[in-house]
Amino acid sequence: MSFGNSIKQKREAMALSRYQLAKSIHTTVTQVAIWESGRKYPNIKQLIMISDELRLTLDELIKGDPSFQKKIMIDKNNHDADIIVRFSIILEVILFVVGLLLIFHFA
Structure with a gap:
């Protein structure tokens, strides 16, 4: 599964809005939407915060x-x-x- 789909599915499963995720990882809603669409990827610091917030391993986010x-x-x-x-x-x-x-x- 793509990175964008992984974070979108996990975010929705946790009943988090894009705004809530963005706020918790110190970014914008637009940036979360861009990641979820697969147009760009986060930097390593953001990736770690996403991993922590969504309780996904870095392997789960990257290897798919x-x-x-x-x-x-x-x-x-x-x-x-x-x-x-x-x-x-x-x-x-x-x-x-x-x-x-x-x-x-x-x-």
């Missing part, structure tokens, strides 16, 4: 939705790439500074 799993993997890969880029920039700066120091030391 291959699109959500794919988004998480893409986000993870982008984060990993960002770390590599940052590391390489730092390394380049260090090598540049060391090169300058060597040039001035032997000049």
Whole structure:
């Protein structure tokens, strides 16, 4: 079952309105509607609050939705790439500074 359907069914089973869910997880009714429609997914902080409020495990929310799993993997890969880029920039700066120091030391 998709993420959106999971939260909608659980919310309705608990007799919660979108407004009540939104208020309890510090977001808007519109945002809850967007998640339920499957157009977007919550961030990790919101996901944990949804899990707690609806008494669903993160597995129940994520594993039933291959699109959500794919988004998480893409986000993870982008984060990993960002770390590599940052590391390489730092390394380049260090090598540049060391090169300058060597040039001035032997000049």
